[in-house]
Amino acid sequence: MFVFAMAVxxxxxxxxxxxxxxxxxxxEKRTVKDFExxxxxxxxxxxxxxxxxxxxxxxxxxxxxIQPKNKVFEAHINALADSLGKYRGKPKSYYVNxxxxxxxxxxxxxxxxxxxxxxxxxxLRNFPLLNLGAIKGGLIVEQxxxxxxxxxxxASRSIGYERFDEDGNVTRAGIDGAFGxxxxxxxxxxxxxxxxxxxxxxxxxxxxxxxxxxxxDVYTTIDVNIQDIAHHxxxxxxxxxxxxxxxxxxxxxxxxEIKAIxxxxxxxxxxxxxxxxxxxxxxxxPGSTFKVMAMMAALEDKVIDTSTIIDxxxxxxxxxxxxxxxxxxxxxxxxxxxxxLEVSSNIGLATIVDDHYSDNPEKFLKRxxxxxxxxxxxxxxxxxxxxDIPEPGASNWSRNALPSMAYGYNLTMTPLQTLAFYNAxxxxxxxxxxxxxxxxxxxxxxxxxxxxxxxxxxxxxDKVLAEMRxxxxxxxxxxxxxxxxxxxxxxxxxTGTARTDYANAEEWNKDRKYISSFAGYFPADQxxxxxxxxxxxxxxxxxxxxADVSGPVFKRIAQKIYTDTPIIDEVDSLNFNxxxxxxxxENFYTMSRKYKTLMPSVIGMPAMxxxxxxxxxxxxxxVKLNGSGIIKKQSINKLQKLQPNQTIVLDAS
Numbered sequence: 001m002f003v004f005a006m007a008v009x010x011x012x013x014x015x016x017x018x019x020x021x022x023x024x025x026x027x028e029k030r031t032v033k034d035f036e037x038x039x040x041x042x043x044x045x046x047x048x049x050x051x052x053x054x055x056x057x058x059x060x061x062x063x064x065x066i067q068p069k070n071k072v073f074e075a076h077i078n079a080l081a082d083s084l085g086k087y088r089g090k091p092k093s094y095y096v097n098x099x100x101x102x103x104x105x106x107x108x109x110x111x112x113x114x115x116x117x118x119x120x121x122x123x124l125r126n127f128p129l130l131n132l133g134a135i136k137g138g139l140i141v142e143q144x145x146x147x148x149x150x151x152x153x154x155a156s157r158s159i160g161y162e163r164f165d166e167d168g169n170v171t172r173a174g175i176d177g178a179f180g181x182x183x184x185x186x187x188x189x190x191x192x193x194x195x196x197x198x199x200x201x202x203x204x205x206x207x208x209x210x211x212x213x214x215x216x217d218v219y220t221t222i223d224v225n226i227q228d229i230a231h232h233x234x235x236x237x238x239x240x241x242x243x244x245x246x247x248x249x250x251x252x253x254x255x256x257e258i259k260a261i262x263x264x265x266x267x268x269x270x271x272x273x274x275x276x277x278x279x280x281x282x283x284x285x286p287g288s289t290f291k292v293m294a295m296m297a298a299l300e301d302k303v304i305d306t307s308t309i310i311d312x313x314x315x316x317x318x319x320x321x322x323x324x325x326x327x328x329x330x331x332x333x334x335x336x337x338x339x340x341l342e343v344s345s346n347i348g349l350a351t352i353v354d355d356h357y358s359d360n361p362e363k364f365l366k367r368x369x370x371x372x373x374x375x376x377x378x379x380x381x382x383x384x385x386x387x388d389i390p391e392p393g394a395s396n397w398s399r400n401a402l403p404s405m406a407y408g409y410n411l412t413m414t415p416l417q418t419l420a421f422y423n424a425x426x427x428x429x430x431x432x433x434x435x436x437x438x439x440x441x442x443x444x445x446x447x448x449x450x451x452x453x454x455x456x457x458x459x460x461x462d463k464v465l466a467e468m469r470x471x472x473x474x475x476x477x478x479x480x481x482x483x484x485x486x487x488x489x490x491x492x493x494x495t496g497t498a499r500t501d502y503a504n505a506e507e508w509n510k511d512r513k514y515i516s517s518f519a520g521y522f523p524a525d526q527x528x529x530x531x532x533x534x535x536x537x538x539x540x541x542x543x544x545x546x547a548d549v550s551g552p553v554f555k556r557i558a559q560k561i562y563t564d565t566p567i568i569d570e571v572d573s574l575n576f577n578x579x580x581x582x583x584x585x586e587n588f589y590t591m592s593r594k595y596k597t598l599m600p601s602v603i604g605m606p607a608m609x610x611x612x613x614x615x616x617x618x619x620x621x622x623v624k625l626n627g628s629g630i631i632k633k634q635s636i637n638k639l640q641k642l643q644p645n646q647t648i649v650l651d652a653s
Contacts, residue, residue, distance in 0.1 A: 031195045038145065039186030042215030044159055044176055046222045047257070047438060051150050052159050053176055059121040060142040061113040061130070065102040067138035068129060073103065076137075079128035084112065087124070109140065147176070152628040154231045155222065157274035158261045158381070158436075174277065175436055178380045179218050183440045183447070186215035216447050219438045221257035226250055226561060230260035232629055233556040234533070238264055238272050241538035241549055245272075247279040248534075248553060249419055249434075250561075253527045255452050256423070256432035260557075278534070283385035283412040287498025288344045288480075288546065289519045289532075290408035292468065293421060294353055295341050297367040299464045303356035306338035306467050312347040320399040324350050324407075327497075327545075341471050342479035344495060346407040353406035361402055365391055371424075371459050377417055377433055385414040408498060415517075419532040422493070422519045424459050425468055426527035431456035473524045481518070481547050484555045489562050492527075493520015493554065495546035500537065513537045516549035522558040531557060599648070601638040602631050607652045620644055627652040 044053035068076075081095035102110040113124060121141070124130060130139045149156050160174015162185070172180060189212030234248045245265035251258055265275030276282070298304050315331030317324055326332065326345050340348025357364040368374060374389045389411045390396045396410060404410035416434055424431040433453040440447040460468075472492035475481045480495045496517035502508040516538055521530040533550040543549055597619045602610035610631050614623050619642050626649065635649035636642070 033193055033195070034190050035193050037189035037191055037212045039188060039212035040214040041145065041147070041180075041186060042184040042217045044184070045217060045219045046224045046227075047220065047259075048224065049219075050224045052155070052220065052222065053147060053149055055145045056148050057118055058115045058144055058146045059113075059118070060111065060144070061116065061121065061124050062140040062142070063099070063102075063110050063112055063130070064108045064134075064138035064140060065099060065110050066106050066108060067134075068132070068136060072132065072136060073129070076129035076132075080130065083127040087113075087120075087127075115146070151224070151227075153274055154628060155227050155261060155274065157263050157277050158222075158280075159220075160381070172382050174381060175218065175220055178382050179437070179440070183218060184215040187213040189213075216440050216442050218440055221252070221255075221259060221436055221438055222261075223259040226557075227260040227262070228629075229560045230557055231262040231264075233553045233560070234262050234264055234535075235272055235629075237535065237549065237553045238266070241535065241542045241544075243535045243539070243549070244537040245275065245278060246533070246535035246550075247282075247415055248557070249279045249416060249532050250557060251419060251423055251434060251530045253423055253426045253521060253530055256420075256435045257438070258434055258436050259529065277381065277383065278536075279415045279532075280379065280381050281383045281385050281414065283387060283414050284500065284515060284534075284536075285409050285411065285498050286413050286418055287408040287496040287515060287517065288346075289418055289422075289494050289496035289517050290411070290413070291341055291344065291349045291406065292425070292472070292494050292519075293368065293371070293373065294349050294406045295337070295471070296460055296464060296468055297364055298337075298352050298356060299467060300367065300460045301356070301363065304337050304352055306336060306471070308337045308352075309334050310337055310340050310345075310348045310351055312340065312345050312351070315347075317347045317351070319350060319354060319403045322400050324403065338467070338471050338474075341494075342474050344475075344480045349406040350403035354403045357402055358399075361392060364402065365389065370456070371421065371431065372455055373413065373417070373421065377420055377455070379416065379434055380436055384416075385412075387414070387417055388412045408496065415532050415534045418517075418519055419530060420455075421459075422521060422532070423530040424456070425465065425472070426492075426521035426530050429458040429460055429462070429465050430454060431459055469524070472520060476520075476524070480545075481551055483547055484551045486555070486559070489522065489558065490524035491520060491522040491555065491558055492524040493518055493531075495551060497544065497546045512540050512544075514540070514544040516544055516546045518546050518550040518554045520554060522562070529558075529561065533557075597642055599634075599636045599638055599640045599642055602634055602650065605631050607631060607650065610650060614648060617642070622647045624649045625652060626650065629653055 041055040043051060046052055077096060077099060078092070081092045081099065084095045085092040099110070113120070116124070125139060125141065129137045131137065133139055147161055149159060158174045160172070160176040160178070162177045162180035163171045172178060176184060190210040230248045230250055234246055238246050247263045248260070249258060250260040261279055263274055263276060263278045264272040266272050299306070311334050312326060312332045315326045315329060324346050326347050328343065331347070332343055332345055335348065337348070337352060340352070353364060368389055374387055376384045376386055390401055401410050420431060420434055431454070433455055435450060435452070437450045439449045469492060472494060473490065475494055476485050476491050481493065484491065496519070498515045499508070499513070500515050501513050515534065515536050517532065517534045519532040521527040531554055533553040535549050538544050538549050597617065600613065602613060607625055607628055607630070611623050611625060614621060621642055622645060624647055629652045631650050631652050633651040
């Protein structure tokens with residue numbers, strides 16, 4: 001016994017004096033710990049200051065079902081169940097049973113509410129039992145920050161996000177992802193806390209060791225009005241033509257600012273949503289929109305002029321054992337070079353390029369490289385597609401490479417890269433980088449301002465530029481885009497129709513698939529905006545030509561911008577009379593006069609018009625809107641009498 005007692009004393013002394021520092025450090029690590037304090041992530045704004053993305057705190061409310069003492073639990077369980085029942089719309093007995101079952105099963109982490117707002121959190125924590133706190137009542141509160149897009153699904157992919165998985169890997173999409181690390185994310189803080197039992201930690205001091213620094217705010221170039229126009233114009237066309245996916249981009253000609261970008265893909269249920277950033281990341285064969293580049297190269301190299309006669313035969317022509325055809329049966333015969341572009345003759349452009357560059361293809365490719373068509377634009381958004389323009393010696397190079405490239409095959413570009421070139425034509429030859437960001441700010445203080453970045457000062461001579469602009473204007477007046485012509489306002493641009501997924505000719509003939517596009521600018525003489533529309537795999541039963549599928553989207557956007565936001569400072573523009581706009585206003589005025597205390601039908605109306613109509617009735621009602629765009633559903637039937645302070649729920653998409 002004596003020896004054993006001495007051994008214990010020896011061990012105690014060893015622990016106390018020899019290993020004391022080690023165990024004191026270990027004890028401190030287990031009872032004192034640094035906790036990270038998440039900063040507030042910066043907001044993303046549109047050009048006019050409208051909120052596009054913001055961080056909102058969300059709360060999960062749980063209960064440690066065995067923490068409350070039995071007497072306390074029994075005294076409050078019925079009142080808690082009653083409050084939860086009223087909050088969730090379920091019977092009181094349901095919550096009595098599930099909470100008792102959780103207590104019986106010794107569940108210390110039972111979920112009561114998930115992802116609730118701050119106001120709901122304050123309400124729940126004042127419920128009976130929960131209002132006793134963590135020690136007496138078993139309350140567990142978990143706060144997380146959720147990124148919200150106030151505009152809903154509109155441009156959500158381009159606005160983007162920054163997400164981390166369990167392993168710490170990060171996925172960055174859109175503007176939010178591109179500027180997250182440097183600006184939006186902010187710096188984490190630290191606070192020292194001490195463990196006090198029951199899994200609870202309390203701050204050791206009333207100040208932070210390191211204060212968190214909130215992220216900066218990012219102001220984009222997006223115009224909310226133009227974005228809404230572009231989104232719904234594209235959506236309507238995708239639905240009508242049952243297309244797989246599509247994109248549209250609207251760009252300010254002078255500054256390169258992206259005013260609108262919409263990317264919509266179809267899910268299994270047939271609904272369209274912002275699936276991927278097709279405009280920035282998807283490279284594909286541009287088809288006939290590339291004929292503009294081929295024509296400009298030939299004119300700039302002075303191997304032809306616009307009046308040079310080109311023999312397009314009778315609609316078919318052999319090039320090195322391969323047949324190239326025009327869509328017009330019987331062909332166009334002998335026509336001018338300018339006319340080959342206006343009617344989008346594959347044979348015409350292939351003949352021009354093959355006749356003058358087949359012996360020296362590097363000359364043609366050099367011109368494309370001068371315009372930087374072989375390189376990404378280097379935009380701020382992560383994931384830009386890489387263009388592919390083949391060269392001699394490459395696996396995709398052959399004697400047919402040049403004729404194919406002349407009308408937009410055997411090479412790939414993204415829609416944004418194509419748009420940048422068309423924008424240069426509208427911008428007096430100056431090629432500028434598309435820009436999504438105006439500035440980064442901390443409150444009203446500029447942290448960084450993003451200015452116009454010129455990639456090529458002049459893509460061609462003034463003479464060639466004037467000729468190209470005339471041809472693009474004539475395409476709308478008398479060419480492939482003549483169905484888009486309007487006497488009210490002028491447009492210029494090029495249609496495009498390209499085959500896709502055609503590697504297996506037999507399969508393609510069974511199920512033909514196309515990419516329909518239109519690229520251009522408006523007004524034609526004093527361009528303010530450039531725009532590209534690309535729609536993939538429209539139903540061939542409905543239509544697939546660029547002028548039929550993508551052209552109307554371009555026209556609708558141009559017309560809507562022209563009427564809603566006049567872009568020329570002429571007095572007569574104020575007297576512009578648009579039948580569609582007038583009809584919409586007359587319908588709105590008639591409904592506002594007819595319905596005073598009865599519920600009107602607002603299905604099919606724009607959300608903003610529907611809210612304005614309901615909020616101006618003679619009776620005060622509350623309007624709750626789910627989604628954005630066009631109203632698809634209303635909670636109160638037409639002609640039903642409304643009650644004061646009644647809530648009307650509108651679903652839009």
